[in-house]
Amino acid sequence: MAKVFAIANQKGGVGKTTTCINLAASLVATKRRVLLIDLDPQGNATMGSGIDKHGLEHSIYDLLIGECDLSEAMQFSEHGGYQLLPANRDLTAAEVALLEMSMKESRLRSALAPIRENYDFILIDCPPSLNMLTINALVAADGVIIPMQCEYYALEGLSDLVNSIQRIGALLNPNLQIEGLLRTMYDPRISLTNDVSAQLKEHFGDKLYDAVIPRNVRLAEAPSFGMPALVYDKQSRGAIAYLALAGELVRRQRAAAKTATA
Numbered sequence: 289m290a291k292v293f294a295i296a297n298q299k300g301g302v303g304k305t306t307t308c309i310n311l312a313a314s315l316v317a318t319k320r321r322v323l324l325i326d327l328d329p330q331g332n333a334t335m336g337s338g339i340d341k342h343g344l345e346h347s348i349y350d351l352l353i354g355e356c357d358l359s360e361a362m363q364f365s366e367h368g369g370y371q372l373l374p375a376n377r378d379l380t381a382a383e384v385a386l387l388e389m390s391m392k393e394s395r396l397r398s399a400l401a402p403i404r405e406n407y408d409f410i411l412i413d414c415p416p417s418l419n420m421l422t423i424n425a426l427v428a429a430d431g432v433i434i435p436m437q438c439e440y441y442a443l444e445g446l447s448d449l450v451n452s453i454q455r456i457g458a459l460l461n462p463n464l465q466i467e468g469l470l471r472t473m474y475d476p477r478i479s480l481t482n483d484v485s486a487q488l489k490e491h492f493g494d495k496l497y498d499a500v501i502p503r504n505v506r507l508a509e510a511p512s513f514g515m516p517a518l519v520y521d522k523q524s525r526g527a528i529a530y531l532a533l534a535g536e537l538v539r540r541q542r543a544a545a546k547t548a549t550a
């Protein structure tokens with residue numbers, strides 16, 4: 289049964305999409321079966337996976353409003369080796385369309401139920417806001433992975449996000465966990481980075497991933513070729529960092545499964 293992780297942060301530009309694409313490809317490299325869901329109308333995860341968002345017959349939007357089935361929307365990322373439920377601007381209409389629907393918060397969860405057993409990991413790329421799409425992701429997920437830059441204001445935004453996750457969890461998805469915090473675009477030469485890092489460790493303890501993602505130009509270049517960094521330049525520091533993250537994620541899952549059966 290797949291573990292479903294929402295990659296969320298209401299701030300834009302913190303590395304959500306980069307994390308989705310590169311973590312998905314890295315999990316595939318460790319022989320896991322992965323589905324990536326693009327839940328952002330910008331469609332960046334779709335394009336970065338090598339699928340043209342402009343030419344979609346069906347997208348996650350059609351699936352959410354019940355206008356197509358899973359197999360019609362499903363795509364395969366050749367370079368990434370994972371499956372993809374793509375998105376484009378059509379998804380901006382979802383907010384309004386969902387409001388009129390029953391069970392509007394759990395449309396994604398219901399849509400995924402029949403295929404959860406086909407994957408080891410399902411990653412959801414959230415939009416940069418706490419809207420109905422993000423709520424759908426949080427209701428469908430077992431855990432939230434929060435990518436963030438180690439800036440002063442990041443901490444402020446983080447407490448809003450954590451409160452929202454707790455509120456939505458309490459109301460709609462009691463099993464929802466914060467799976468982990470990921471430091472992105474990390475530069476240890478900046479002293480503020482180290483201060484913020486220390487504060488994150490103090491507040492979140494083991495939830496803070498040991499793996500950190502450095503600022504690396506290969507990670508920024510790869511999506512324009514529709515590739516993860518692992519394929520674009522597998523020696524790059526960015527590619528190696530995401531492989532390390534995938535390893536850490538898998539080890540944590542294994543440890544959690546062991547405690548659950550012990």
Ligand SMILES: Nc1ncnc2c1ncn2[C@@H]1O[C@H](COP(=O)(O)OP(=O)(O)O)[C@@H](O)[C@H]1O
Pocket residue numbers: 299300301302303304305306307332416472473474501502503504505507508509526
């Ligand atoms: N570790 C990194 N090093 C260099 N550039 C990065 C890194 N992570 C993300 N970027 C770039 O920063 C921008 C924002 O990243 P993105 O993943 O799209 O963030 P989000 O999905 O949170 O808006 C993109 O242009 C991306 O290529």
Ligand SMILES: [Mg+2]
Pocket residue numbers: 304305306328332414
């Ligand atoms: Mg994004």
